[in-house]
Amino acid sequence: MTALVFGRMNRDNWAAYSTTGERNHVITIVGYDDNYPKENFEVLKDDGSSDPDSIPPTNGAFIIKDSSGEYGGFDEKGSFYISYHDHTLLDPISFEFDKSDTVKYSELNYDQYDFLFVGWCASQDHDSESKMANVFDAEEDEYLTQITYRTKQFNTSVHYAVYKDAADGSPDSGTLLEEGDSSHWFAGAHKIDLKNEYFLKKGEKYSVVLTMTYTADNGNTTYTNVIPYATNVFPFGGGEANEAKVNGVINKGESYLFNDGKWTDLTEMKDDLTKLALAQDGERSVPDGFKAMSIDRIKIDNLPIKAILVPADKHN
Numbered sequence: 057m058t059a060l061v062f063g064r065m066n067r068d069n070w071a072a073y074s075t076t077g078e079r080n081h082v083i084t085i086v087g088y089d090d091n092y093p094k095e096n097f098e099v100l101k102d103d104g105s106s107d108p109d110s111i112p113p114t115n116g117a118f119i120i121k122d123s124s125g126e127y128g129g130f131d132e133k134g135s136f137y138i139s140y141h142d143h144t145l146l147d148p149i150s151f152e153f154d155k156s157d158t159v160k161y162s163e164l165n166y167d168q169y170d171f172l173f174v175g176w177c178a179s180q181d182h183d184s185e186s187k188m189a190n191v192f193d194a195e196e197d198e199y200l201t202q203i204t205y206r207t208k209q210f211n212t213s214v215h216y217a218v219y220k221d222a223a224d225g226s227p228d229s230g231t232l233l234e235e236g237d238s239s240h241w242f243a244g245a246h247k248i249d250l251k252n253e254y255f256l257k258k259g260e261k262y263s264v265v266l267t268m269t270y271t272a273d274n275g276n277t278t279y280t281n282v283i284p285y286a287t288n289v290f291p292f293g294g295g296e297a298n299e300a301k302v303n304g305v306i307n308k309g310e311s312y313l314f315n316d317g318k319w320t321d322l323t324e325m326k327d328d329l330t331k332l333a334l335a336q337d338g339e340r341s342v343p344d345g346f347k348a349m350s351i352d353r354i355k356i357d358n359l360p361i362k363a364i365l366v367p368a369d370k371h372n
Contacts, residue, residue, distance in 0.1 A: 070130040073097040073139040087119035112141040165365040167192040169358030172286040178333040179208045186279035187314035189227035189265040190361040194256035197368035204247045206360035213239045215267040227263040284357040285333040304355035311359040
């Protein structure tokens with residue numbers, strides 16, 4: 057994972073090359089092309105002439121995956137090219153390589169509700185016990201093998217619990233399949249391998265319940281929930297024509313928050329959570345040409361809890 061400067065990009069080819077170390081956006085490298093033409097990075101000056109500093113010394117580019125989806129990139133997945141010589145690559149955030157020669161399961165199913173393409177998060181913090189949960193329906197006969205979730209703060213501990221046949225409005229009821237604990241020093245997305253693989257019949261309801269606690273430098277511990285949201289302010293800049301069109305769709309019975317001793321459906325909390333996101337978003341700068349941030353420009357998404365399953369006919 058690394059970062060780049062979007063302002064230095066050939067937007068016809070979606071090819072980025074920067075000669076400075078300045079970074080303003082996080083992306084992930086997913087591939088490469090040793091023969092990608094260096095000329096594809098060319099950027100024109102205001103007078104229409106070629107900017108010689110926009111062309112890297114040699115061919116070759118990494119293929120990156122961004123969070124912008126259909127709103128940018130050379131494909132519907134938000135993919136871009138970044139030159140091997142791009143200076144923003146000199147300070148990566150993290151490296152992760154998979155050296156395994158075999159994959160246990162080649163076909164997987166993913167249950168999730170959070171689909172907004174920009175991944176900002178607000179945090180809902182409490183002194184008393186607080187939990188978050190997603191409830192899913194198995195789409196076919198399948199085995200639940202992993203869960204994923206997102207943390208917003210560093211030094212966060214997570215207690216997870218997975219239930220089958222939870223009652224409506226009560227995600228932590230039903231049959232407890234498994235529970236466990238995990239700690240994460242860094243904020244971000246995390247994947248947990250369940251201790252066992254749990255068979256679910258098509259249409260069977262199951263839930264993933266998380267209790268997150270954040271420990272500050274002074275030792276104080278706070279319960280925290282992660283609330284995803286997106287805004288119409290889009291990082292490519294350039295005015296109204298380039299503003300993202302976002303819409304968070306949350307249906308009843310999908311996501312729940314447990315506060316003050318009771319579970320509440322997220323559909324009943326959207327207004328309050330939108331105000332929370334606006335309050336925590338206020339310090340983020342707005343590019344030139346965009347309207348100031350306001351409540352109608354923020355859309356709340358479902359909770360960032362996902363499940364990974366293996367179709368029964370593909371299960372070993």
